[in-house]
Amino acid sequence: MRNVDSIDARILLALDADPRATTVALADRLGLARNTVQAxxxxxxxxxxxxxxxxxxxPEGLGYPLLALITxxxxxxxxxxxxxxxxxxxxxxxLLVTTGDGDLLARVVARDTEDLHRITNLLLEAPGVVRSNTxxxxxxxxPFSVRSLLERHAKPDLA
Amino acid sequence: MRNVDSIDARILLALDADPRATTVALADRLGLARNTVQAxxxxxxxxxxxxxxxxxxxPEGLGYPLLALITxxxxxxxxxxxxxxxxxxxxxxxLLVTTGDGDLLARVVARDTEDLHRITNLLLEAPGVVRSNTxxxxxxxxPFSVRSLLERHAKPDLA
DNA sequence: ATATTTTTGAGCAGAATGCTCAATACAGCG
DNA sequence: CGCTGTATTGAGCATTCTGCTCAAAAATAT
Numbered sequence: 001m002r003n004v005d006s007i008d009a010r011i012l013l014a015l016d017a018d019p020r021a022t023t024v025a026l027a028d029r030l031g032l033a034r035n036t037v038q039a040x041x042x043x044x045x046x047x048x049x050x051x052x053x054x055x056x057x058x059p060e061g062l063g064y065p066l067l068a069l070i071t072x073x074x075x076x077x078x079x080x081x082x083x084x085x086x087x088x089x090x091x092x093x094x095l096l097v098t099t100g101d102g103d104l105l106a107r108v109v110a111r112d113t114e115d116l117h118r119i120t121n122l123l124l125e126a127p128g129v130v131r132s133n134t135x136x137x138x139x140x141x142x143p144f145s146v147r148s149l150l151e152r153h154a155k156p157d158l159a
Numbered sequence: 160m161r162n163v164d165s166i167d168a169r170i171l172l173a174l175d176a177d178p179r180a181t182t183v184a185l186a187d188r189l190g191l192a193r194n195t196v197q198a199x200x201x202x203x204x205x206x207x208x209x210x211x212x213x214x215x216x217x218p219e220g221l222g223y224p225l226l227a228l229i230t231x232x233x234x235x236x237x238x239x240x241x242x243x244x245x246x247x248x249x250x251x252x253x254l255l256v257t258t259g260d261g262d263l264l265a266r267v268v269a270r271d272t273e274d275l276h277r278i279t280n281l282l283l284e285a286p287g288v289v290r291s292n293t294x295x296x297x298x299x300x301x302p303f304s305v306r307s308l309l310e311r312h313a314k315p316d317l318a
Numbered sequence: 319a320t321a322t323t324t325t326t327g328a329g330c331a332g333a334a335t336g337c338t339c340a341a342t343a344c345a346g347c348g
Numbered sequence: 349c350g351c352t353g354t355a356t357t358g359a360g361c362a363t364t365c366t367g368c369t370c371a372a373a374a375a376t377a378t
Contacts, residue, residue, distance in 0.1 A: 003222055012216050019212050022334060033357045038336080049220025052178045053212045057171050057305050061208030062312060063162055069257065069264065083300050090307035097298040098228065105228065105294070107303065135264075139256040141242050144266065144303075146216050148249035153221060181365060192326045197367080 004049060007032070008040055009153035012050070016147050019053065059093065064109035067137040068116055071102030074128040085126035091119050102133065163208060166191070167199055168312035171209070175306050178212065218252065223268035226296040227275055230261030233287040244285035250278050261292065 004012065007030075014026050023041065027034040044050040059067070074082050086092055086106060094107035106123065110116035116134070123132055163171070166189075173185050182200065186193040203209035218226070233241050245251055245265060253266035265282065269275035275293070282291055 004220065012214075015214050016216070019214055024334065035358080036356055039355080044220075047220070049217055051215040051217055053214040054178050055171075055174050055212040056210045057175070057309065058208060058210055059305055059308065061163065061203075061206070062305065062308055064308070069255075087301055090311050092301070093305055093308070094303045095299075095301040096228075096296045097300055098294045098296055100292075100294040102294075104300075105296075109305075109308070133259075135257045135259040135261075137255045137257055137264075140254075141256055141263075142246055142251070142254040144253045146218055146221065146252055146268075148247075149218065149221055149223070149252070149268070150216065152249050183365065194327080195325055198324085 004044070004153060006154055008044060009150050011037060011040055012044070013147065013150045013154055016145070016150060059109040064091070064111055066110040066112060066116055067140075068108045068110065069135045069137060070106045070108055070120065070123060071098075071133040071135070072104040072106060072123060072129055073101070073131040073133075074103045075130045076128065082126050082128040086123060086129075089119060089122050091115075163203070163312060165313055167203060168309050170196060170199055171203075172306065172309045172313050175304070175309060218268040223250070223270055225269040225271060225275055226299075227267045227269065228294045228296060229265045229267055229279065229282060230257075230292040230294070231263040231265060231282060231288055232260070232290040232292075233262045234289045235287065241285050241287040245282060245288075248278060248281050250274075 010030055011026060011032075014029055015021060018025075021029070023038050024034055026032075027037045030037070041050065045052075059065075072086070083095065083104070086095060086104070089108075091108050091110055092106045093109055096105045097103065098105050108116070108119055110119055120132060120134060123129060169189055170185060170191075173188055174180060177184075180188070182197050183193055185191075186196045189196070200209065204211075218224075231245070242254065242263070245254060245263070248267075250267050250269055251265045252268055255264045256262065257264050267275070267278055269278055279291060279293060282288060
C-alpha cells in the first residue's frame with residue numbers, strides 16, 4: 001500500500017469538498033486529464049485507501065436526536081459473546097475496543113434520556129459487562145473529517 | 160421533518176448495502192418505479208435526513224494507523240478559542256463537546272505512539288486545557304453504521 | 319363519493335461512465 | 349547521457365444514468 005502522493009491528496013480533497021463531483025469535473029478543476037483522475041481513483045479504491053462512498057444517514061433524521069458515549073467494563077476475557085450481544089442492540093451505532101479504564105466504547109443513539117436509560121440497562125445485561133459509564137454528547141463541534149490531513153498531504157513533498 | 164417511513168428505510172438500507180447503487184438499480188431491487196425512488200431520495204436529501212454522500216478516506220491509508228480518543232478538560236468557559244486551537248491540529252479528525260469528567264472528546268489519528276505523544280503535547284498547549292486523558296483504540300469492532308436502526312424502520316408500521 | 323397525494327410508466331436530451339488505444343512526457347538507472 | 353519502464357494525456361465509442369416533464373393509474377384522505 002503505497003502512500004498517497006500530493007496529486008492523490010488533491011483529488012481526495014476536491015472529492016471531500018464536493019462528494020458528488022464527477023470524474024470529469026474533478027479533472028477540470030485540478031487541471032488533470034480525465035484518464036489520470038480515473039486511474040488514480042481506481043488505484044486508491046483497489047488499495048483500500050478510498051472507501052466506498054457512503055451516503056450517511058443522520059440518526060437525528062430517524063428520530064434519535066440523542067448521542068452518547070458509553071464506556072463499558074467487562075469481566076475476564078469473555079470478549080466475543082459480549083461484543084455480539086452489544087452489537088445486537090440497534091442503537092449501538094459504533095463499537096470500539098479500547099485501552100484504559102473501560103474495555104469497550106459504544107457510540108449510542110437514543111430517542112430521549114428515558115430511551116437512553118433503557119439502552120444502558122440492555123448493555124448491562126450483556127454477558128460479562130460489569131460496569132458502564134455514560135457520557136452525553138452535547139455538540140458535535142467537528143464531525144469526522146480528514147480534510148486537514150489531506151491538506152497537509154496535498155502540498156508537494158512533505159510525505 | 161417527517162419521519163422516514165418503511166419505504167424510505169428500505170431505500171436507505173439498499174443504499175447502505177450498496178452505496179454505489181444507481182437510482183435505476185435501487186428501483187429494480189425494491190420493485191419500485193424509478194421516479195418513486197428518485198422523488199423519495201430527493202425529499203430525504205432536502206429534508207436533511209440523508210447527508211451528502213461522502214467518500215471516506217481511511218486515515219490508515221494516509222499513514223496514520225494509530226487511533227486514539229483523548230478526553231480533554233478545560234478550565235473555565237473559554238470554549239471557543241480552545242476548540243479552534245484544537246481543530247487546527249490536523250490529526251484531530253473529530254471533536255465533541257461532552258458531559259462528564261472531560262469537557263471535550265477528540266478523536267485523533269497518529270503515525271505511531273511517539274507521534275501521539277507529540278499531538279498530546281500540542282493539545283495541552285491549547286488555551287484553557289488543563290488535563291487530558293488518552294485512550295488507545297485497539298480495534299474497531301463496528302465502524303459507524305445505522306444499518307440495524309434502518310432495519311428496524313424498514314418493517315412496516317413500528318415507527 | 320370526491321379530492322388530494324403518491325406512484326407509475328414513458329419519453330427525451332444531455333452527460334458521465336468504463337473502456338481502449340496511441341502519442342507524449344517523465345522518471346529512474348546503467 | 350541515453351535508454352527504458354511508467355504515468356499522463358487526448359481522443360473516441362457504446363452503454364448507461366441523470367434530471368426532467370407529462371399524464372394515467374393507484375392509493376389515501378376528507
